[in-house]
Amino acid sequence: MRTHPGNVFVISAPSGTGKSTLANRLVASLDNFIFSISTTTRAARPGEVNGKDYFFVDDTAFDQMVHEDGFIEWVQVYGNRYGTGRKWLQGVLDSGQDVLLDIETTGALNLRRAIPDAVMIFILPPSASELEHRLRGRGKDSEIQIQERMKYARHELELYHAYDFLVVNDDLEMAYQQMEAIVWATRVRRERMVSRAQAILKGF
Ligand code: ADP
Ligand code: 5GP
Numbered sequence: 001m002r003t004h005p006g007n008v009f010v011i012s013a014p015s016g017t018g019k020s021t022l023a024n025r026l027v028a029s030l031d032n033f034i035f036s037i038s039t040t041t042r043a044a045r046p047g048e049v050n051g052k053d054y055f056f057v058d059d060t061a062f063d064q065m066v067h068e069d070g071f072i073e074w075v076q077v078y079g080n081r082y083g084t085g086r087k088w089l090q091g092v093l094d095s096g097q098d099v100l101l102d103i104e105t106t107g108a109l110n111l112r113r114a115i116p117d118a119v120m121i122f123i124l125p126p127s128a129s130e131l132e133h134r135l136r137g138r139g140k141d142s143e144i145q146i147q148e149r150m151k152y153a154r155h156e157l158e159l160y161h162a163y164d165f166l167v168v169n170d171d172l173e174m175a176y177q178q179m180e181a182i183v184w185a186t187r188v189r190r191e192r193m194v195s196r197a198q199a200i201l202k203g204f
Contacts, residue, residue, distance in 0.1 A: 005093065005094070005096040006032075006092060006093035006094070006095070006096050006097045006098050006099060007093075007098040007099075007119065007183075007186050007187065007192070008089075008093070008098075008099055008101065008111075008115050008117070008118040008119065009098065009099065009100045009101065009118070009119045009121060009182075009183065009186070010100075010101045010103060010108045010111060010112075010118050010119070010120045010121065011023060011100065011101070011102055011121045011122075011123060012102075012103065012104060012105050012108050012120075012121075012122055012123070012156065012159075012163070013122065013123035013124070013125075013156075013169075014125065014131060014149070014152070014153030014156045014157060015135070015149045015152075015153070016125070016131050016134045016135040016138060016149060016153075017123050017124065017125045017131060017134070017169055018123065018125075018134070018169040018172065018175070019102065019123050020102075021172065022123065022167075022169065022172075022175060022176055022179055023035070023100060023102055025176055026100065026176075026179055026180065026183065027100060029180070030098075030180070030183060032096065032097045032098055033097070033098045033099075033100065033183065034092065034097055034098070034099055034100070035099075035100055035102065036084060036088075036089065036092075036099050036100060036101040036102070036103075037051065037052070037053070037054060037055060037085075037088065038054055038055070038082050038083060038084055038085075038103070039054065039055040039057055039062065039065065039071075039082070039083050039084075039085050040054045040055070040056060040057070040080060040081065040082045040083075041056075041057060041058065041059055041062050041080050041081045041082075042054075042056075042080035042082070043056070044056050055085070055088075059081075062081050062083070065083065065085070066083075069086070070083075070085060070086055070087065071083035071084060071085060071086060072084045072085075072086050072089060072110075072111060072114045072115070073103070073107045073110035073111045073114065074107070075103075075104065075106050075107045075110075077104060082103070082107070084101060084103065084107070084111065098183070098187075101118075104156075105156050105159045105162075108120060108162070108163075109159070109162055112162070117191075119164055119165070119182065119186050120162065120163040120164045120165070121163060121164070121165045121166075121167060121179065121182060122159075122160050122163035122165070122166050122167070123167050123168075123169050123175070124157065124160065124166060124167070124168045124169065125153075125168075125169060126168055126169070126170035128150070128153075130170075131150065131153060132146065132150060135149060135150070165178075165182050167179060167182075
């Protein structure tokens with residue numbers, strides 16, 4: 001029996017694969033489909049808004065939430081901590097909305113243990129050379145950072161077998177259609193449709 005009406009989608013991808021491009025379009029296009037807002041100790045970047053991009057907190061507040069078991073999962077990445085708030089997520093799911101979590105692979109695997117019916121999507125670049133090309137094209141990283149990201153990409157790609165769906169982001173439109181298809185197929189899974197089917201059945 002499901003304990004909440006909303007669905008949890010997790011997407012992970014090596015940096016530069018096109019995850020933000022795909023995720024932003026999904027959230028903009030689908031009704032009842034929102035981004036998860038994580039809690040982090042990292043400083044806000046210019047333009048980021050507290051309560052929209054992240055809940056920005058200090059170390060003490062983060063420690064307190066860990067102590068109170070307030071996170072479904074949390075990790076330390078590059079010296080900062082990031083976590084998915086238990087209460088926040090439960091509230092959104094109870095309201096019937098689907099949530100998209102953009103979290104790195106370690107957190108995704110932990111989340112799967114806490115929410116076994118989370119739908120896990122891994123996005124792959126079509127090749128190593130194309131990933132490097134996209135990282136360069138984005139113009140956000142130094143040469144050293146690009147080499148670091150390429151090395152970390154290999155580690156992340158090795159975890160693909162822990163995911164339910166593998167989407168190769170070669171042709172952007174095709175990858176987007178595949179992502180949307182995963183969401184729609186999830187929404188009509190039998191276990192998600194039981195109460196609707198029962199209501200229809202009652203009328204006979
Ligand atoms: P991520 O969020 O995974 O780090 P981005 O969404 O920022 O990646 O995309 C990285 C770069 O690759 C951006 O410049 C984006 O426009 C480009 N990109 C995304 N998808 C494709 C695609 N299918 N083909 C070519 N370029 C793409
Ligand atoms: P950024 O600092 O660039 O916003 O995020 C850095 C990394 O942290 C990204 O890979 C992002 O997916 C990941 N991340 C953001 N929020 C969370 C979270 O709540 N949990 C986990 N496990 N990872 C997160």
